[in-house]
Amino acid sequence: MxxxxxxxxxxxxxxxxxxxxxxxxxxxxxxxxxxxxxxxxxxxxxxxxxxxxxxxxxxxxxxxxxxxxxxxxxxxxxxxxxxxxxxxxxxxxxxxxxxxxxxxxxxxxxxxxxxxxxxxxxxxxxxxxxxxxxxxxxxxxxxxxxxxxxxxxxxxxxxxxxxxxxxxxxxxxxxxxxxxxxxxxxxxxxxxxxxxxxxxxxxxxxxxxxxxxxxxxxxxxxxxxxxxxxxxGKTNKTLAQIEGIGYGTELLEHNASLSTNADCFQRSMAMALGDSNPDDVDVIVTHTPGTIKGDLAEHNAIKAIFCNKIPALTTNKLKVGHSLGASGLLSIEMAVLMLNHQTFIDIPYLEQSSPKKISKIMINAVGFGGNAVSVLLSK
CATH class of the missing domain: 3.40.47.10 (Thiolase/Chalcone synthase)
Structure with missing residues (x-):
């Protein structure tokens, strides 16, 4: 930035x-x-x-x-x-x-x-x-x-x-x-x-x-x-700061699917991280629309970028579904709320540890055609 x-x-x-x-x-x-x-x-x-x-x-x-x-x-x-x-x-x-x-x-x-x-x-x-x-x-x-x-x-x-x-x-x-x-x-x-x-x-x-x-x-x-x-800049109204932005596309294998390891997400997350230490990211608000292949592909991409220290994962789609073109900003709002309340919204069926702090959150979104975006926020 x-x-x-x-x-x-x-x-x-x-x-x-x-x-x-x-x-x-x-x-x-x-x-x-x-x-x-x-x-x-x-x-x-x-x-x-x-x-x-x-x-x-x-x-x-x-x-x-x-x-x-x-x-x-x-x-x-x-x-x-x-x-x-x-x-x-x-x-x-x-x-x-x-x-x-x-x-x-x-x-x-x-x-x-x-x-x-x-x-x-x-x-x-x-x-x-x-x-x-x-x-x-x-x-x-x-x-x-x-x-x-x-x-x-x-x-x-x-x-x-x-x-x-x-x-x-x-x-x-x-x-x-x-x-x-x-x-x-x-x-x-x-x-x-x-x-x-x-x-x-x-x-x-x-x-x-x-x-x-x-x-x-x-x-x-x-x-x-x-x-x-x-x-x-930063003002007295600042809710969160945008630390990094990233995007990535991939060759179309199918009109509606990602590659197995979501290459576009790997590119977007790496770009959003920039010189930041991946270990400093506490939470990822995932795109995960609730499909078998889509959820797994994004998870594979996260594991490829964050290796052995995967941040806590969450999403709002199990509560509110997929609002297509609006969904990414709805996820940004969720991230901003977690940052300001210092409270993690857990996924009840996902085995993981809740973060001890919430200082940096990455938000992901992707659409048909493999066009991914990642945004890194901090308080």
């Missing part, structure tokens, strides 16, 4: 809640936040959280036409910049990505098109992938750069990498980064089921992320958005 970069605020909206106190309480509980939707496991926003989104939707006539992914983004972005104390005149940059974008709205418009053989007027502008960043920028009234992208499930952490690059370039001194996803639609769930990775479990742990002995895939989709405010 050229210079210290701080996370001065972080906000999310997910099945865990939308305020920090509730989210941390839910992380410490033994419950998961899955329910059934049309016979499939999903992680949905709780009713009181949905009410917050409904209030936002009806607060502006223009917002009634927007997809949930956009509204989730607007809501969490508002909370983040409020917590950071940013003002519209700051002209901060925005980079918010999504794996799928406006899935619900797109499916609705396409169903209508199949019936009437005619597209509705707003079917294009309200379903473009850039819609999330554009509407967040509009809502926050900032005139800084606004960027959107999709790099599948590592999208939100790629947004963080991009924000760091802009800050290091000197072209901005504040950047809002994140991801938003509303994938609980019939076609999106059907796509995951077609890959044969979706959970069919019937016990009290429908997602078994980080269970390396499982014999079935257990991925479950989740809806969520998460945003982080990045600033150069």
């Amino acid at each position: 050229k210079q210290p970069i701080s996370i001065t605020a972080i906000s999310s909206i997910s099945p865990l809640g939308f305020d920090t106190e509730t989210i941390w309480k839910n992380y410490q509980s033994e419950s998961h936040f899955f329910s059934k939707k049309e016979g499939n496991w999903v992680a949905q926003l709780q009713e009181h959280t949905k009410n917050e989104i409904d209030s936002l939707r009806h607060s502006n006539s223009k917002y009634k036409q927007l997809d949930d992914s956009v509204l989730f983004g607007i809501y969490s972005a508002r909370q983040a910049i409020k917590s950071a104390g940013w003002d519209t005149k700051d002209n901060f940059g925005i980079n918010i990505g999504s794996s799928r974008g406006a899935t619900g709205l797109f499916e609705t418009y396409f169903e209508d098109f199949l019936e009437h053989k005619k597209a509705q007027t707003l079917s294009s502008p309200t379903t473009t992938l850039g819609n999330i960043s554009s509407w967040v920028a509009h809502d926050l009234q900032t005139k800084g750069p606004e960027i959107s992208h999709s790099i599948t499930c590592s999208t939100a952490l790629h947004a963080m990498l991009n924000g760091v690059a802009w800050l290091n370039s000197g072209m901005c001194d504040k950047f809002l980064v994140g991801g938003s996803e509303a994938p609980l639609t019939p076609f999106t769930i059907a796509q995951m089921k077609a890959l044969k990775i979706y959970s069919k479990e019937s016990d009290n742990r429908p997602c078994k992320a980080l269970d390396f002995s499982k014999t079935k895939n257990t991925m479950i989709l989740s809806e969520a958005a998460a945003m982080a405010c990045l600033e150069i």
Whole structure:
């Protein structure tokens, strides 16, 4: 890293809640936040959280036409910049990505098109992938750069990498980064089921992320958005510092799988570590989506980089599932909470020792196509 970069605020909206106190309480509980939707496991926003989104939707006539992914983004972005104390005149940059974008709205418009053989007027502008960043920028009234992208499930952490690059370039001194996803639609769930990775479990742990002995895939989709405010240097609002960032890609062996030893993760973790001693990393928040091959490949990569001293491993996916493009930032939030509370969120079925301290945490994310990102945080 050229210079210290701080996370001065972080906000999310997910099945865990939308305020920090509730989210941390839910992380410490033994419950998961899955329910059934049309016979499939999903992680949905709780009713009181949905009410917050409904209030936002009806607060502006223009917002009634927007997809949930956009509204989730607007809501969490508002909370983040409020917590950071940013003002519209700051002209901060925005980079918010999504794996799928406006899935619900797109499916609705396409169903209508199949019936009437005619597209509705707003079917294009309200379903473009850039819609999330554009509407967040509009809502926050900032005139800084606004960027959107999709790099599948590592999208939100790629947004963080991009924000760091802009800050290091000197072209901005504040950047809002994140991801938003509303994938609980019939076609999106059907796509995951077609890959044969979706959970069919019937016990009290429908997602078994980080269970390396499982014999079935257990991925479950989740809806969520998460945003982080990045600033150069350390301030009195600093929640965590970004010590290292890394990325890695690998040759495609299959459209949806990693290599056996996740070469891309080995590259991203090594780059994020830089000159740091691997032994100093206390915790890794893994990507581990709950699939047999995906979880094992990441674990193999971790063993290759950290050798005989593997940090304590954890993930939020056994509680809240996989929010695709938003998942990396949701993991960043989990890491920030553990750093600031000095409390490790353990995995009940994983045999390991809890860390004696939590000074440095690495966060991993990867998407279809082997595009991994790793971020190293410290307090």
